[in-house]
Amino acid sequence: MSEELQGNYRTRTDICLRCPMGCEVRTMLGPDDEILEMNGNRCKLGVEYVEQEIKDPRRVLPTSVRVRGGIRPLVPVWTPEPMPKGRLLDLAKHTRTIEVEAPVHVGDVIVDDWEGLGVRLVASGEVPRAEEAHRETEAKGA
Numbered sequence: 001m002s003e004e005l006q007g008n009y010r011t012r013t014d015i016c017l018r019c020p021m022g023c024e025v026r027t028m029l030g031p032d033d034e035i036l037e038m039n040g041n042r043c044k045l046g047v048e049y050v051e052q053e054i055k056d057p058r059r060v061l062p063t064s065v066r067v068r069g070g071i072r073p074l075v076p077v078w079t080p081e082p083m084p085k086g087r088l089l090d091l092a093k094h095t096r097t098i099e100v101e102a103p104v105h106v107g108d109v110i111v112d113d114w115e116g117l118g119v120r121l122v123a124s125g126e127v128p129r130a131e132e133a134h135r136e137t138e139a140k141g142a
C-alpha cells in the first residue's frame with residue numbers, strides 16, 4: 001500500500017489480493033477516512049478489500065514450528081483465518097518458542113485462539129515420529 005497526502009485528503013494505492021488479477025486500486029479518502037472515489041478495481045470485491053484494509057487489515061501468516069522426536073525438526077503451520085496485520089510479528093515471535101511432539105498431522109491445531117483474537121495456528125504438513133518411521137523402514141527391509 002502506498003499513500004499520498006493532498007491537504008485533508010489522502011490517496012492510497014492498494015493491490016487487491018482477493019483474486020489473482022491483482023488490480024491496482026486507487027482510493028481517495030476524506031478527512032474521516034470516508035471513501036470519496038475509487039478506481040482500478042475490476043469488481044466490487046476490490047471495494048470490500050480496500051474497506052477492510054482501511055478498517056482492519058488482516059493477513060494469513062505462513063511459518064513453521066519446531067518438532068520434537070520427528071523425522072524433521074520443523075513443521076509448516078499457518079493461520080487459516082486471516083489475523084490482524086499489526087500482530088503478525090508478535091505471533092511470528094511466539095511461534096519460535098513453540099515445540100510440539102511428533103507425530104504432527106495436517107490440520108492439527110498447534111495454537112487455539114491466540115491471545116483471545118480467534119487466531120488459530122494449524123499444521124499444514126506431516127511430520128511422522130522418527131522411531132515409527134525407522135521401525136517401518138526396518139520392517140520393509142526384513
Ligand code: SF4
Binds near residue numbers: 041045046
Ligand atoms: S478487484 Fe476484483 S478482479 Fe480485481 S483483484 Fe480484486 S477481486 Fe480480483
